[in-house]
Amino acid sequence: MRKAYDQQVESITADLVEVTRLVGSAMNRATQALLDADLQLAEAVIDFDAKVDILTSGIDERCFELIALHPGVADLRLLLGAMRISSSLERMGDLAEHVAKQARMRHPRIAAPQAVRATFAEMGGLAEAIVSKTGSVIATQDISLCVDIARHDEEMDRLHRELFTIVLSPAWKYGVEEAIDVTLLSRFYERYADHAVSVSKRVITIITGEPYVAVSLTD
């Protein structure tokens, strides 16, 4: 009984790590689709999100069943934490899909104009780094990595602000439509990083028992 429970918990953890890999790949490809106005790649990312949804809702169901089938034995902190993590990862998948949809909507024009191309490429790289470390935190429970995640998130916030400066500068030679695209896209990357931070904080609450609201990664 206990062994089956332990195996289930291991398999839930492995699946959460797998989902970080999937939503990382989704954001990576969404960024490519955005920078190259690659319609096929954008479509692929959009279709792919259903896979993330199925995996995360499967994780939720298994957490629920474990709590129900092992009352008084199941580690609530771990399993409820896993459900919250799954929900953040699912949302990260949605945000990658949003980037891809924006790329698709403007095709064949590139939704990210030349002046902000480098910044979005950088945001894509940061998203990749942050989600890969998030996967490592879940897999290894090495919460020292959470500080790196927080630093990446700060850098993402800085790029998010930088984009507003670029769009609002007198040198902005594009129109209102391009400004709206940049605003929305930038917000998707920024929220993606926020969710990764949220996941890393959940891992800390699982390991330390500290309440979520009290977890601070930067001080």
Add this chain to the structure above:
Amino acid sequence: MRKAYDQQVESITADLVEVTRLVGSAMNRATQALLDADLQLAEAVIDFDAKVDILTSGIDERCFELIALHPGVADLRLLLGAMRISSSLERMGDLAEHVAKQARMRHPRIAAPQAVRATFAEMGGLAEAIVSKTGSVIATQDISLCVDIARHDEEMDRLHRELFTIVLSPAWKYGVEEAIDVTLLSRFYERYADHAVSVSKRVITIITGEPYVAVSLTD
């Protein structure tokens, strides 16, 4: 023992309804602050969000404790559902705060230019209607109200799209900054309504046992 449990569940439900009232009031006042460029009111909404955060994290803790203290007895579907609802409501509070912050950032200018003022007033009214019905669904478990919530959400989506049309029309006489404000503000209202829909779907899963992903409010 059972009586204490029942009382706790009742008090959690009452608190969830109270939070819908609070985040409804927050969005209502945020809309006022936005339309009137009322700095004091905006500040009040921003400060107020801490209260929502405390209430929702208290609800989470009590759900957790009930599951831990009444293994095999606690209604998992109800309590895990309550935790998800609490998390959506907390996010709705954040979104009201975001609207207030945008109003504060542009003060003394009005962040919503004249051309989109009526639309934002309408979005504020819809947000109020949707959150009030969400509170009723939680309080009465009358899930027939969920159809109204879905209709309000569709109307919110329509207004969200309408704003893009206004901002991108040749008649748009404001600049890029105003367009960015409208884009972000509109997204905050649209996400607020999405979370209300999500809450109402959670209530359905609690009552019917249907999986969340399978719940559709419109067909």
